[in-house]
Amino acid sequence: MWDPATYLRYGDERSRPFHDLVARIPADRPETVVDLGCGPGQLTATLAARWPASRVLGLDSSPEMIARAATLGAPVEFAVGDVRDWRPAPDVDVVVTNAVLQWVPDHEELLRRWARELPAGAWLAMQVPGNFDAPSHRALREVAACPAWRDDLVPLLREAPVGDPVGYAALLAGAGCAVDAWETTYVHLLPARADAAHPVLTWMEGTALRPVRAALDAPRWADFRAELEVRLAEAYPARQGQVYFPFRRVFVVARTGARVEENL
Numbered sequence: 224m225w226d227p228a229t230y231l232r233y234g235d236e237r238s239r240p241f242h243d244l245v246a247r248i249p250a251d252r253p254e255t256v257v258d259l260g261c262g263p264g265q266l267t268a269t270l271a272a273r274w275p276a277s278r279v280l281g282l283d284s285s286p287e288m289i290a291r292a293a294t295l296g297a298p299v300e301f302a303v304g305d306v307r308d309w310r311p312a313p314d315v316d317v318v319v320t321n322a323v324l325q326w327v328p329d330h331e332e333l334l335r336r337w338a339r340e341l342p343a344g345a346w347l348a349m350q351v352p353g354n355f356d357a358p359s360h361r362a363l364r365e366v367a368a369c370p371a372w373r374d375d376l377v378p379l380l381r382e383a384p385v386g387d388p389v390g391y392a393a394l395l396a397g398a399g400c401a402v403d404a405w406e407t408t409y410v411h412l413l414p415a416r417a418d419a420a421h422p423v424l425t426w427m428e429g430t431a432l433r434p435v436r437a438a439l440d441a442p443r444w445a446d447f448r449a450e451l452e453v454r455l456a457e458a459y460p461a462r463q464g465q466v467y468f469p470f471r472r473v474f475v476v477a478r479t480g481a482r483v484e485e486n487l
C-alpha cells in the first residue's frame with residue numbers, strides 16, 4: 224500500500240527529476256497528456272498548468288494515491304488503473320511516466336508496445352531511479368539477506384529492476400523513435416536530527432521499504448528497521464546537521480516515428 228503522506232515527505236527533492244524530464248518535451252499544444260503512475264497528483268497538476276488547452280489524465284494503481292490526487296481540484300481526470308493494461312487512444316500525444324517503471328517487471332516490453340501504439344509524433348518521457356547499486360540499496364539487500372528475514376524478503380527485492388540510459392535509448396530507437404537519453408546524479412542534502420530517524424531511512428520508507436514493511440509484522444519490522452538504520456548511518460554520516468544523499472536517475476524522452484526524419 225502506498226502512503227501519500229510518507230511519499231510526499233521529501234516532495235521537493237522527489238519532484239525535481241519530474242520537472243527536468245518534462246522540460247525536455249517540446250510539445251506545443253498537445254491534445255491529450257497522460258501521466259502514468261501519477262502518484263498523489265501534484266506533479267500531474269503541473270502538466271495541466273503547462274498545457275491548459277489539453278486534456279490531462281492521471282492513472283495510478285494505488286487507490287490511496289488517486290484519492291489524494293482527487294482532493295487537489297486540479298483540471299485533471301484521475302483514475303485507478305494499472306499501467307500494464309493502459310493502451311493509448313489515438314489522440315494521446317504526450318505520455319509521462321516518472322519514477323514508476325522500476326515497479327513494473329518487464330517494462331521494456333511495455334515501452335516497445337507504447338512506442339508502437341502511440342500515434343507518430345507523440346512524446347514518451349520516462350524517468351526511473353538508477354540507484355540500485357547505491358549504499359542505501361546494498362544495505363537494504365544485505366539486511367534482507369540475514370537469516371531473520373531472508374525467507375520473507377529476498378524474493379521481494381530485485382537486484383536491478385531498471386536499465387541504463389543506453390539500453391533504453393537503443394530500445395526506443397529500435398522502435399522507430401528519435402531519442403534523448405541521459406542520467407543525472409542529484410546530491411540531496413537531507414536535514415539530520417539527533418532525535419529523529421536517519422533521513423535516508425525516512426526517505427526509503429516512502430518508496431523502496433514499502434514492500435518490506437508490508438511483508439513483516441510490527442516487531443520484525445522494528446528490528447529490521449533498526450538494523451538497516453545502523454548501516455545507513457555508517458554509509459551516510461551526518462555532517463553539519465545534514466546528510467549528503469547522492470541519487471542517480473535515468474531519463475529518456477522519445478518521439479515516436481521520428482527517428483529517420485529528425486534528431487532531437
Ligand SMILES: C[S@@+](CC[C@H](N)C(=O)[O-])C[C@H]1O[C@@H](n2cnc3c(N)ncnc32)[C@H](O)[C@@H]1O
Pocket residue numbers: 225237241259260261262263266282283284285288304305306307320321322323326327430
Ligand atoms: C514513486 S511513486 C511516483 C509517483 C509520481 N509519478 C511522482 O513522480 O511523484 C510510484 C507510483 O507508481 C505507482 N505504480 C506502481 N506500479 C504501478 C502500475 N503497475 N500501474 C500503475 N501505477 C503503478 C504507485 O502506485 C505509485 O503511486
